[in-house]
């Protein structure tokens with residue numbers, strides 16, 4: 001019996017290996033520059049008391065074509081953007097009108113364990129649940145999405161996700177671009193069926209690399225454009241894709257300023273011309289359109305990048321900007337954005353290491369490092385709801401090391417219930433990028449890299465998750481549980 005199973009497994013692995021070799025270089029993004037004619041929508045804003053109904057609905061993702069999607073409200077993919085002030089309580093009623101369990105995880109927010117959307121803590125079809133907690137953290141862009149065991153990737157992909165903007169007084173004082181000049185951008189990639197409904201049907205290859213789509217969407221639409229004025233805009237960017245990493249930039253190569261990351265503002269703005277953003281990560285950027293003439297067109301693009309296995313081989317356009325209105329601009333970016341108290345390594349009471357390399361095919365010739373379905377692991381383990389993997393002390397400070405030094409794939413690692421600081425990256429890129437110099441909850445490890453993060457756990461006791469935010473890897477078991485005691 002055991003032997004049969006092993007043989008079957010090996011066959012699957014070989015099949016996966018060979019088909020990976022001939023078909024799955026990259027999912028080629030389909031985009032025609034003439035198509036950028038759909039006005040970029042912004043999800044509606046909602047306040048601290050909201051009700052969301054997970055349901056099947058439709059949305060115009062493509063011009064003139066209605067797609068069947070999932071949403072938190074009728075007629076729209078994605079949920080409303082929840083706007084709260086730091087210190088306020090958030091009350092969200094979730095009603096489940098799906099035919100399978102769902103729940104909500106508040107990505108980046110530090111909430112009690114029973115409000116965190118633990119994979120086993122689900123709302124059954126037809127039932128509802130009231131999430132209620134205090135938002136006691138820095139201003140920033142956070143987000144929400146389902147987290148039920150085995151359905152996270154599918155539900156998030158089909159449209160269940162939304163942004164959360166937390167405001168605080170530190171940020172308010174800076175007078176950053178606001179109103180029409182502050183724009184959330186949720187970037188995702190999709191595959192569709194012939195009837196334009198979203199298609200989520202991962203093959204074994206897709207589970208290995210992550211499920212990537214040919215169609216890039218921003219705020220739920222494909223090939224959008226945005227008319228802009230000659231001034232500085234603040235884009236609050238969320239990579240809400242299941243597994244696609246973007247190397248953001250502009251078609252004319254113009255530089256922009258990174259002012260914030262997952263957990264809010266950086267200390268100072270950093271000027272870059274490209275910025276790598278992995279699934280789950282957020283970037284707060286300022287782009288200055290003041291020097292352009294009316295009529296000028298430029299694109300937010302994905303630049304190619306190296307070192308990320310099958311990803312990053314194609315350059316493509318994501319969103320078109322058209323300069324439409326001349327206004328007087330005298331915006332200047334504040335030199336000091338915020339102050340971030342660095343957590344000293346010496347205050348850490350413990351260091352834990354998480355080996356996130358995929359299981360290598362030892363004893364199978366030269367295929368070491370090849371990933372296989374069911375075999376995305378952390379410390380040689382896959383997710384088991386009945387096993388607590390780590391126990392940490394409430395309020396204590398620890399260093400966690402994510403080690404992808406022998407891995408073959410990129411893994412954006414995410415920890416629930418905390419915001420961390422990145423101490424260093426060794427191997428691979430060997431340094432931190434602009435958006436990694438503030439508070440974070442998700443950190444990208446390319447093959448060959450090792451990253452150390454430091455964090456102080458909250459006083460919320462209970463079980464929290466750590467996992468890869470490539471959601472196919474996560475559903476494939478690349479997730480552990482830690483208990484705060």
Ligand code: C2O
Nearest residue numbers: 105107280414465
């Ligand atoms: Cu956004 Cu546990 O994830």
Ligand code: CU
Nearest residue numbers: 106107108416
């Ligand atoms: Cu999270």
Ligand code: CU
Nearest residue numbers: 411468470473
């Ligand atoms: Cu991964």
